[in-house]
Amino acid sequence: MATVDQSHTGALPPEVALVGTKNKSGSLQRQQRIWGWIFLSPWLIGFVIFTAAPIIASFIFTFTRFNLGDGSVTFVGLDNWKMLFSDPLTLTSLGVTFKFALIAIPFWLIVPILVASLLNSKSVKGKPLLRTLFYLPYIVPAVSAIFIWQSVMNTQAGWINRILRLLGVQDPPAWLQNESWILVAFMIIGLWGIGNAMLTTLATMQGVPTELYEAAEVDGAGPITKWRKITLPMISPVVFYNLVLLSIGVMNYFVVPYIVSRGTGQPGQSTYFFNMHLYKTAFAYGNMGYGATLAWLIFAICLLITIVLFATSRRWVYYSSGD
Amino acid sequence: MAAASKEAKSVNTSPFYSHQLRKFAIISIMTMFTFMLVFLFLLPFANMSLISVKTTDQITEGATGLIWPMEPITFSYDGDGDGDLDVYDQFRVPMPDGTIMQLALVQPGRQTSQFLDTANPEAGLITWEGNWRGLDRVTELHPHFENFSTAWNMLDFPKVFRNTLVIALFGMVGTLLSSICVAYAFARFPIPGKNIWFIILIGTIILPSQVTLIPTYAFFAKIGWTGTWLPLIVPHFFANAFNVFLLRQFFMTLPRELDEAAMIDGAGPFKVLTSVIIPQSWAAIIAVGMFHIIFAWNDYFNPLIYLLGQPDLLPISVAVQQFNYQYGPRPELVQATSLMAMVLPVLLFLFAQKVFMRGVVITGVEK
Numbered sequence: 156m157a158t159v160d161q162s163h164t165g166a167l168p169p170e171v172a173l174v175g176t177k178n179k180s181g182s183l184q185r186q187q188r189i190w191g192w193i194f195l196s197p198w199l200i201g202f203v204i205f206t207a208a209p210i211i212a213s214f215i216f217t218f219t220r221f222n223l224g225d226g227s228v229t230f231v232g233l234d235n236w237k238m239l240f241s242d243p244l245t246l247t248s249l250g251v252t253f254k255f256a257l258i259a260i261p262f263w264l265i266v267p268i269l270v271a272s273l274l275n276s277k278s279v280k281g282k283p284l285l286r287t288l289f290y291l292p293y294i295v296p297a298v299s300a301i302f303i304w305q306s307v308m309n310t311q312a313g314w315i316n317r318i319l320r321l322l323g324v325q326d327p328p329a330w331l332q333n334e335s336w337i338l339v340a341f342m343i344i345g346l347w348g349i350g351n352a353m354l355t356t357l358a359t360m361q362g363v364p365t366e367l368y369e370a371a372e373v374d375g376a377g378p379i380t381k382w383r384k385i386t387l388p389m390i391s392p393v394v395f396y397n398l399v400l401l402s403i404g405v406m407n408y409f410v411v412p413y414i415v416s417r418g419t420g421q422p423g424q425s426t427y428f429f430n431m432h433l434y435k436t437a438f439a440y441g442n443m444g445y446g447a448t449l450a451w452l453i454f455a456i457c458l459l460i461t462i463v464l465f466a467t468s469r470r471w472v473y474y475s476s477g478d
Numbered sequence: 479m480a481a482a483s484k485e486a487k488s489v490n491t492s493p494f495y496s497h498q499l500r501k502f503a504i505i506s507i508m509t510m511f512t513f514m515l516v517f518l519f520l521l522p523f524a525n526m527s528l529i530s531v532k533t534t535d536q537i538t539e540g541a542t543g544l545i546w547p548m549e550p551i552t553f554s555y556d557g558d559g560d561g562d563l564d565v566y567d568q569f570r571v572p573m574p575d576g577t578i579m580q581l582a583l584v585q586p587g588r589q590t591s592q593f594l595d596t597a598n599p600e601a602g603l604i605t606w607e608g609n610w611r612g613l614d615r616v617t618e619l620h621p622h623f624e625n626f627s628t629a630w631n632m633l634d635f636p637k638v639f640r641n642t643l644v645i646a647l648f649g650m651v652g653t654l655l656s657s658i659c660v661a662y663a664f665a666r667f668p669i670p671g672k673n674i675w676f677i678i679l680i681g682t683i684i685l686p687s688q689v690t691l692i693p694t695y696a697f698f699a700k701i702g703w704t705g706t707w708l709p710l711i712v713p714h715f716f717a718n719a720f721n722v723f724l725l726r727q728f729f730m731t732l733p734r735e736l737d738e739a740a741m742i743d744g745a746g747p748f749k750v751l752t753s754v755i756i757p758q759s760w761a762a763i764i765a766v767g768m769f770h771i772i773f774a775w776n777d778y779f780n781p782l783i784y785l786l787g788q789p790d791l792l793p794i795s796v797a798v799q800q801f802n803y804q805y806g807p808r809p810e811l812v813q814a815t816s817l818m819a820m821v822l823p824v825l826l827f828l829f830a831q832k833v834f835m836r837g838v839v840i841t842g843v844e845k
């Protein structure tokens with residue numbers, strides 16, 4: 156970055172360089188710096204007000220009993236942190252969230268790669284149309300998508316179960332009422348969001364230099380070998396980026412279980428996700444201090460996941476020497 | 479056709495031709511497979527569209543219900559001779575001579591039933607032997623498009639659209655103004671510690687939003703902004719990492735010579751931004767604007783918490799969800815509102831998909 160800045164002043168046309176004495180170009184630098192801070196200021200101010208200060212404030216809140224209704228703040232020491240371990244719903248909701256992560260992330264990670272591979276194949280025609288159609292559901296607002304899927308997953312009249320019955324499945328599942336199927340159903344609903352991951356993976360695949368494939372062909376590699384040995388390593392940085400976003404996204408998962416279960420986390424407690432616990436604690440029961448503690452817990456977990464992912468990324472993410 | 483296949487047989491021995499044939503077969507199979515896949519993927523849209531034009535009764539028929547919005551055809555005729563028109567259901571009736579006639583059922587019975595010939599009702603009643611319940615009803619396609627206007631009026635879509643558009647457009651202006659400035663700063667100015675600032679900016683993408691949620695909410699409650707649109711609009715005037723990243727990548731591809739030429743002509747940094755950078759960057763700016771509108775259209779959580787108890791201010795996401803909870807027993811209205819709620823973002827995307835998808839690729843690939 157610094158080299159770029161120097162080349163910026165260095166690239167000034169000779170006339171300017173001749174006119175400006177050394178002193179003057181120094182003042183130009185200073186002026187440029189001031190303008191830089193001015194243009195940067197919207198984000199800097201926003202970062203302080205909406206990110207840095209709230210992170211610190213929410214940490215302070217974890218040591219208080221803070222009632223928004225009357226504005227009373229009582230210092231309670233480590234009570235909130237101790238409560239994390241005695242509150243059974245915390246453990247339950249973490250369990251639901253991690254179980255869902257294990258079910259959903261593999262599919263949400265791999266399906267976009269497979270679709271992108273199909274759309275990158277020379278043997279598939281009509282790619283621009285297919286790409287738009289696979290992307291389209293991503294644009295559909297979550298609320299619409301949820302009600303659309305609720306209808307398709309209806310136990311009796313829903314199309315999924317009608318198709319399953321046609322295929323000979325005697326007793327197709329009650330997708331959204333059954334504790335053991337509902338998380339699978341959420342995973343399927345989430346497949347409508349593969350658009351971005353598919354598109355970025357596809358763009359990366361198209362950027363792989365054709366010489367690599369040609370060289371492999373000369374060595375007698377078939378399509379599957381080429382895919383495994385060239386395509387997969389070349390897209391691994393995008394896959395890694397998607398994995399990070401997905402992991403954080405699942406820890407934040409809220410809208411689908413909230414709307415489908417009408418905020419109850421039913422059936423049983425199978426859709427009582429961590430974020431629903433946080434929402435209920437803070438906004439339904441007004442317990443902001445404990446809510447902030449839950450927020451910090453999930454923040455710490457996300458941080459840990461990110462660090463672990465980055466640490467392991469050296470083993471499987473391939474960065475070409477150009478980067 | 480026959481000649482062609484004969485020809486194919488006669489040249490089949492050529493290795494080049496068989497190679498071509500094999501390639502053609504692979505292309506057909508792969509293309510068909512991919513289109514099948516996308517068909518299944520989009521099938522829920524068909525389900526939504528068909529349900530939205532049915533009646534409640536048609537939907538609640540359950541597993542045996544028809545997929546299409548079919549309605550029985552009736553036949554109006556003064557069958558009993560009292561001077562009033564009577565309405566009869568029509569059935570497909572197999573006649574003793576093997577033909578199938580379309581008849582109107584006048585007098586149903588267990589063993590025999592009385593029918594009227596719809597083509598020739600004057601001929602009088604036809605007696606048919608057998609149980610009429612085993613007969614097929616004559617139906618026709620009859621979509622109830624009025625479900626859309628019913629849902630439109632019941633949910634008060636004009637008000638909800640206005641609310642959503644105000645939130646989305648003001649937020650869009652905010653994110654454009656601020657993100658363009660910040661991206662300009664990162665792309666062109668020598669700021670001390672710029673690399674670190676940039677990493678912090680990108681880091682906010684993977685920051686889970688819960689950790690800032692409660693203090694931010696408390697702050698907005700303290701200054702009396704909860705229950706208004708301000709918490710949904712004002713934060714966007716402070717730039718956003720995705721948009722800054724996209725615009726910065728775009729600005730960096732613009733040649734500096736043009737900036738410098740303008741500076742020699744006496745243009746200040748603001749003038750360079752408005753007369754050199756922005757005119758070359760419309761593709762990226764439109765993409766950012768669209769991202770924001772689609773985000774605001776889709777955003778559910780923020781309006782849910784900040785507009786609690788303000789039913790008149792709700793944007794489309796929360797309003798549709800509340801309506802659909804209330805009218806759950808009327809699936810046709812639920813599907814009609816879900817469809818109307820997605821029309822604008824989908825159209826916006828289809829019209830500008832090239833710009834949109836390029837924006838996605840820049841933010842997703844280049845990190």
